[in-house]
Structure formats: structure tokens, C-alpha cells
Amino acid sequence: METLEIVKKIIEKAEEKKGEDIVVLEIGKINPIIADYMIIITGTVPIHTRAIADNIIGGLKEYGVIPHHLEGYTEGRWIAVDYGDIMINIFLPELRDYYKLEWLWSDAPRVEYTAEGIKQ
Incomplete structure (x- = not known):
């Protein structure tokens, strides 16, 4: 399964459970070592x-x-799921606001997606 196909599946699965404010950042353009x-x-x-x-x-x-690694699941406040090429962060609102990952990675291009697929 290609990386972008996996990204699309992740978005679909998050939306099925009413995940909010989903943002996809292409951080590999800035730091390919992380994801x-x-x-x-x-x-x-x-x-x-x-x-x-x-x-x-x-x-x-x-x-x-x-996943290669799962962190924070028990507490459920910030769950990090590492798929190697893809890093997922699932936050409670107050922690997302506190850590501001979108700001930290603001140089990374945002990936737009619709029901039809991901726009590159």
C-alpha cells in the first residue's frame, strides 16, 4: 500500500469516529528523518x-x-501512532492548543484532501 493511500485511509478512519480538525502536513519536505x-x-x-x-x-x-510504535494510549490525552513514514498525533483540545504542532511545523506544506482523494 502506497504512503498516500495509507494517509487517505487514516483520514477516513479518523472521520468515521468523528475526529475533529484533521490536518495533514508533509513534514518530509522539511525533515525527512522523522517522517x-x-x-x-x-x-x-x-x-x-x-x-x-x-x-x-x-x-x-x-x-x-x-504501527511501529504507540504512545500515550492509556491516558488518551495525546496519542502518538508511528507508522514510519507517517506520524499520527491524536490530541485532546487543550493539549493540541498547548503543543501547537501546526505552528511548530508551519513551514511544512499542508496536504489538502477531499472525499475524492488527496490533492498533491
Whole structure:
């Protein structure tokens, strides 16, 4: 499965569980060592962030795509899911606002997406 196909699946799975304010950044243009893409998602409460993470991980597992690392799941305040080329951050609103990853990576191009697919 190609990286952009996986990004699209992640977005779909996050939207299925009502993930909010989904942002996709192409951080590989700035620092390819970390990842090619970073996806930032907001959940409303810890059980919601865990449900988003579960839906993404379970959905990608069907395609044989397994995360390399999962962090923060138990608390559910900031869940980081590392797929190698793709880093997913699922935040509670107050933590997303505090850490401001979009600002930190503001030089990275945003990837636009629609129901039809990802626009490069």
C-alpha cells in the first residue's frame, strides 16, 4: 500500500469516529528523518481519542499495515501512532492548543484532501 493511500485511509478512519480538525502536513519536505507525513487530529475526551486510534489501527491492520510504535494510549490525552513514514498525533483540545504542532511545523506544506482523494 502506497504512503498516500495509507494517509487517505487514516483520514477516513479518523472521520468515521468523528475526529475533529484533521490536518495533514508533509513534514518530509522539511525533515525527512522523522517522517514523510504528520497527521494531527483532535478528540473530545480520552475515550474519544482512544476510539479514533483504535479505528485507525484496526482499519490499517486489515491491509497489513501495523504501527511501529504507540504512545500515550492509556491516558488518551495525546496519542502518538508511528507508522514510519507517517506520524499520527491524536490530541485532546487543550493539549493540541498547548503543543501547537501546526505552528511548530508551519513551514511544512499542508496536504489538502477531499472525499475524492488527496490533492498533491
